[in-house]
Amino acid sequence: MIVSKTPLRLSFFGGGTDIPSFYRDHDFGAVVSASLDSYLYVSVKTHTPVFDERIRLNYYETELVDDISQIKNTIIREALNLLGIDERIFIGTISDGPPEAGLGSSSSFAVGLLNALYYFKGIRASQGRLAEEAAHIEINLLKKPIGKQDQHAAAYGGFNYFQFNSDDSVSMEPINMSSNDFKLMFDSIVPFWTKVSRSADTILEEQATKNKEEVKNLKNLIKMRQQAVEFNSYVKHEGFNLEKFGKLVHEGWLMKKSLASSISNKEIDSFYEAALREGAIGGKISGAGGGGFLNMIAEPKYHKKIIKTLTKFGLIHINYGLDTDGTRVFRL
Secondary structure: OEEEEEEEEEEEEOOOOOOHHHHOOOOEEEEEEEEEEEEEEEEEEOOOOOOOOOEEEEOOOEEEEOOHHHOOOHHHHHHHHHHOOOOOEEEEEEEOOOOOOOOOHHHHHHHHHHHHHHHHOOOOOOHHHHHHHHHHHHHHHOOOOOOOHHHHHHHHOOEEEEEEEOOOOEEEEEOOOOHHHHHHHHHOEEEEEOOOOOOHHHHHHHHHHHHHHOHHHHHHHHHHHHHHHHHHHHHHHHOOOHHHHHHHHHHHHHHHHOOOOOOOOHHHHHHHHHHHHOOOOEEEEOOOOOOOEEEEEOOHHHHHHHHHHHHHOOOEEOOOOEOOOOOEEEEO
8 A cells, every 4th residue: 555645734924826817927926834744644555356346535535436537536536637547446535634724635635646646656756746736636627716835835845935936837945944943933823723614715716806806905915925025035034033923924814814705704803803812913814714723823921821712712722843844655
C-alpha cells in the first residue's frame, strides 16, 4: 500500500490575490501562508480481484464502480484520467481536520492523491509538478473559483511567501526567522474550531462577481496583496514583531470581510469581538470564511482568558504547529 501525507495550511496575508482573474490582470498576487502539522492521508493500492468492483473509493463516502467515468468524486476522477490510470485500484483517505473548514483540505487532497498515484506508477513527481497539476485539476478542469496558494502550500510545506505572476508562474520564498521569533509567532496564535463547515465555492463565486463590479473590492485586494509583501519585507529586515503582526492580521480581516457578504456573520463577529475584549490583537477566519477555524493573535498571557471566553460560546480550542516537509509518500 502507498500512503501520502500532505499538510493542511493556514493563510495569513493576501488570500484572494492568488486567483487567476486577479493576478493576471493586476501584475501579480502575493500570499503568506504556513503549512500545518495537521495532515490529510491518501492510501492507494491495487484492488484485489476477490471484489466484484474494479474501483473502490473510501472517503467521507464509499464508491464501488467499474469505470472511471462513473466516479462521483471529481478530483479522483480527473486525477486518474490525467495520469492515465485505468486499472483495479483502491483509494482511501483520512484527515486530521474536518472538510470545508478553511484549511485547504481540498487542495491538500488533490496534491496528496497525485503524489500517491505517481508513486503507484513508479514515478517520483516534484513538488512543483504536484502543485501545478493539482491547481490544473481544480481550476482548469473542474472550474472551481479558487486560487493557487493551497496547492503550493500543501506541496512545499513550511512558512512561505508565494508570488503568483501574471504569466501563471509561481515564485516561492521561505520566510526565514530566528527560532525565537518563530516560536513567538506560533505561540501567539489561538485557534478555535467553530464547528461550522461550509463550501468555499459559493463564497468565492460571490467574491469573484463583486471583484468585477466594485472598485472597493479591487482596492482592498491590492492592499491585501501589499500586506503579504510588507510582512515578508519587515520580517526579513527587522525581525518579527508580534504587535505589528497582530495588527496586520486584524486589518486584513476587516478588508477580507468586505469582499463577500457571507465571509463573516453576526455570530463570527461576536466571537471575534469577545476575543479582542480579552486581549487579542487581531485575528481572522481561515480560508474563504463563513465558518471553519477562527484564529486569534494575542500575547500568551491573554490566552487563558480568550480560551475561557470563546469555549463558553461552544468553540473548540486546538493547537497548530508547523509542517516543514510538504507532501511526502511512503510504501507500507
